[in-house]
Amino acid sequence: xxxxxxxxxxxxxxxxxxxxxxxxxxxxxxxxxxxxxxxxxxxxxxxxxxxxxxxxxxxxxxxxxxxxxxxxxxxxxxxxxxxxxxxxxxxxxxxxxxxxxxxxxxxxxxxxxxxxxxxxxxxxxxxxxxxxxxxxxxxxxxxxxxxxxxxxxxxxxxxxxxxxxxxxxxxxxxxxxxxxxxxxxxxxxxxxxxxxxxxxxxxxxxxxxxxxxxxxxxxxxxxxxxxxxxxxxxxxxxxxxxxxxxxxxxxxxxxxxxxxxxxxxxxxxxxxxxxxxxxxxxxxxxxxxxxxxxxxxxxxxxxxxxxxxxxxxxxxxxxxxxxxxxxxxxxxxxxxxxxxxxxxxxxxxxxxxxxxxxxxxxxxxxxxxxxxxxxxxxxxxxxxxxxxxxxxxxxxxxxxxxxxxxxxxxxxxxxxxxxxxxxxxxxxxxxxxxxxxxxxxxxxxxxxxxxxxxxxxxxxxxxxxxxxxxxxxxxxxxxxxxxxxxxxxxxxxxxxxxxxx
Amino acid sequence: xxxxxxxxxxxxxxxxxxxxxxxxxxxxxxxxxxxxxxxxxxxxxxxxxxxxxxxxxxxxxxxxxxxxxxxxxxxxxxxxxxxxxxxxxxxxxxxxxx
Numbered sequence: 001x002x003x004x005x006x007x008x009x010x011x012x013x014x015x016x017x018x019x020x021x022x023x024x025x026x027x028x029x030x031x032x033x034x035x036x037x038x039x040x041x042x043x044x045x046x047x048x049x050x051x052x053x054x055x056x057x058x059x060x061x062x063x064x065x066x067x068x069x070x071x072x073x074x075x076x077x078x079x080x081x082x083x084x085x086x087x088x089x090x091x092x093x094x095x096x097x098x099x100x101x102x103x104x105x106x107x108x109x110x111x112x113x114x115x116x117x118x119x120x121x122x123x124x125x126x127x128x129x130x131x132x133x134x135x136x137x138x139x140x141x142x143x144x145x146x147x148x149x150x151x152x153x154x155x156x157x158x159x160x161x162x163x164x165x166x167x168x169x170x171x172x173x174x175x176x177x178x179x180x181x182x183x184x185x186x187x188x189x190x191x192x193x194x195x196x197x198x199x200x201x202x203x204x205x206x207x208x209x210x211x212x213x214x215x216x217x218x219x220x221x222x223x224x225x226x227x228x229x230x231x232x233x234x235x236x237x238x239x240x241x242x243x244x245x246x247x248x249x250x251x252x253x254x255x256x257x258x259x260x261x262x263x264x265x266x267x268x269x270x271x272x273x274x275x276x277x278x279x280x281x282x283x284x285x286x287x288x289x290x291x292x293x294x295x296x297x298x299x300x301x302x303x304x305x306x307x308x309x310x311x312x313x314x315x316x317x318x319x320x321x322x323x324x325x326x327x328x329x330x331x332x333x334x335x336x337x338x339x340x341x342x343x344x345x346x347x348x349x350x351x352x353x354x355x356x357x358x359x360x361x362x363x364x365x366x367x368x369x370x371x372x373x374x375x376x377x378x379x380x381x382x383x384x385x386x387x388x389x390x391x392x393x394x395x396x397x398x399x400x401x402x403x404x405x406x407x408x409x410x411x412x413x414x415x416x417x418x419x420x421x422x423x424x425x426x427x428x429x430x431x432x433x434x435x436x437x438x439x440x441x442x443x444x445x446x447x448x449x450x451x452x453x454x455x456x457x458x459x460x461x462x463x464x465x466x467x468x469x470x471x472x473x474x475x476x477x478x479x480x481x482x483x484x485x486x487x488x489x490x491x492x493x494x495x496x497x498x499x500x501x
Numbered sequence: 502x503x504x505x506x507x508x509x510x511x512x513x514x515x516x517x518x519x520x521x522x523x524x525x526x527x528x529x530x531x532x533x534x535x536x537x538x539x540x541x542x543x544x545x546x547x548x549x550x551x552x553x554x555x556x557x558x559x560x561x562x563x564x565x566x567x568x569x570x571x572x573x574x575x576x577x578x579x580x581x582x583x584x585x586x587x588x589x590x591x592x593x594x595x596x597x598x599x
Contacts, residue, residue: 029567036570045588046578050571054578066567087555094516096592101517144589153595160589163578297555305561 002280004259008183008251011223011258017185018231019178019250020220023193025171025200026139027070028207028214032167033138034061034104034301039169041212045162053167055100060300063088067169068111068304070205071136072314074171075112077199077321078131082311086111088136088298096161097140105172107295110135111304117199119191120323121184122345129192130176139168171200177231185221185254190247193217194347197243198322201350210242211386217246221253223261232257233267237281240274242383243347249274252281329353333362346374348384351391358391360398368394372412376419393418396425404485410434436485440492443476443484447493450475462497469493504537506530 006014032039035052051059075082089107115131142165147157173196181188197215201208208214222234235257240249253272260267271284320328329349330340333356343349348369355365369384377384397411406414406429417428429435450472451458460468469490476489494500507530514521514529521529575588584591 031565031567031569036565036568037572038569044575046575046590047572047588049573049578051573054573062563062565064567065564068564085561096590096595143595145595147594156594159592159595160586161592162589297553299555302556302558302560302563 002278003256004263005252005255006258006262008255011254012183014225015223015232015254015258015261016179016226016228017181017250017254018222018224018234019175019181019185019189020234021173021175021178021189021192022218022220022236023173023196024139024216024218025074025173025196025206025208026214027067027169027171027205029064029066029070029169031064033064033067033136033169035167037167040164041207043164045160045164048164049166053099053163055098061104061298063301063304064169067136068306069314070169070203071111071134071171072306072311073203073205073318074173074200075115075134076311076315076318077203078112078115078117078134078173078196080112080115080131080134082306083109083111083113083304084308085109085303085305087303088301089295090298091137091293091295093293095140096159097143098166099141099163103137103140104298104301105137106135111306117192117195118323119188119195121187121191122341124341125184127181127184127188127191129178129188132174132176134171134173137170137172139165139170141166186247186251189219189250190243193246194243195322198350202319202322202325204319210383213241216241219246219249219253221250221257222267223254223257232261233269235267235270235272235281237272237274238284242276242386244381244383245274245276248279249281252279256281333366335362335366339366342370346370346384348374351385351389355391355394359395360391364398365394368398372415376415388419389415393425400425400429404436404488405429406434406436407482407485409482410436434483436483440488442480443489443492444496446476446479446484447472447489447496449479451493451496458497461493461499464499466494466499504541505533 027039029039031037032053035050037050037053038048040048052061072082086106086109088104089109090102091105091107092102094101110133112134113132115134117129117131119127119129121127141161141163143153144160144162145153145156146160148155153159175192178188178192193215197208197210200206200215206214210216217240219237219240220234221237222232224230224232235253237249237253240246257267268283272281273284274281326340326344326349330337333340333352335343343352343366346369351373352362352365352369355369356362360368373387373389374384377387380387393415397406397414400406400414401408401411410429413432414425414428414434417423417432418425422428422431453475454471457468457471461472472493473486473489476493477484477486507526510526510530510533511521514526579585579588579590582590
């Protein structure tokens, strides 16, 4: 059953959206928040655990110093105040993703609070998002629901639990209510999460891969009639784990809320689950007594005192902020304002930087990402970085083009082959027989045939009308099924006709 | 009036997957009520000007360096599990279908 929605335009005419975000960032420390078990993604289930992660009786958590330092760095990068003194708390709930029956988190004493982030929208408008707090906590185990329909909890017969992720250090960043975004709310949502992701990646404190769940977003949306100060009732959409999904989910919820309000019904305060396949949300549980987490101070951990000296030491290690980094990269790469903004808006700045680091020239990296990959990602409906193009692939393809082994058209075909999993560029060139015909013998044959077929064109070229050469080149390309190097063909035609180029 | 009653105990027992007989519920409700009432009397003694104590010893900043230590094998991790499959803990359906 799908919910009614209004068009986004109509929703905007009638209502004013208020947003709020909780972004969870997994830190990339070597070990977990409270145990010395490794923090590694993708290992065999239940092998990166010890007695602390499994919540065995009588064990004691010990806080990871690096995780605290990373959390302070995140707080500083978000322009937050750092608490001089803060504690952990137990958030009690019964669910198989935590073997302890509580999550160790921070409640009323977050390590960082009262910050802000200036978000630049695609047209250069800057929008300030106020940060309420950033607190430390631990991740939960991973559940796989089986026996029902494709991995959904609804209708599952049982679930399997892997606790490798249990205890992985998390920082949860919570915004204050974001007002005044209007019709730019979906765009702002995406830009905000992108900015947080960029910051934590830039700090080096998280791998920041959304497809791996390193950065996860819960999006709160509420609507109120224009001119009313009081907020409407909000929904909280979970599982919004790509930048595109954040934008789509906020847009969808605005449209859904508007339809609910238009029907005269109240919006239900509830959790919504985002579904990428249908680009819609479904109702999760309503907020109820299940949300009475009975927080209390964690008796097994002692307070964290962040001396001002320590905070300043950490501040001194902060890298160049992303906004400044963008300015520097644009200057280094020599892109125009428009070229650079297109790159940023397409979400491929980091990818281009990696491609350049892998050995490509700035113009080459931009040509590939903007000219080839962004379009393919759009067709595949994924973020460009998630398409699976490795910087090395681009460097290899470009080397082949520059060496005259393949032409640009073939290179694009090889890229498709790489994405289809057919092998490395070299293997695909070999398999598909894509090499440019560089042996002059077959080219000369084709040239002679083309000249003989179009004697009037040949005469024109001899008479100095060099622009007529296109017709002959076209004939040669056709005869060689596009496998000839057009530049070389031109040279040979001119030689053949005894004309100076 | 006790702050915890027999229904509360039954609810907690169910959430924690602890099987309790009617007799055990009665006894536990009584014992927990005494504990909760005792805590309540401590709360009465501590006024608003007394900060909550989270730890009895005045320590701060007890940290561990970020160095990998010991882990269990999957077999060890699962040795106390009531049920498992594919090296993972197997738990009953989470949502009760109505």
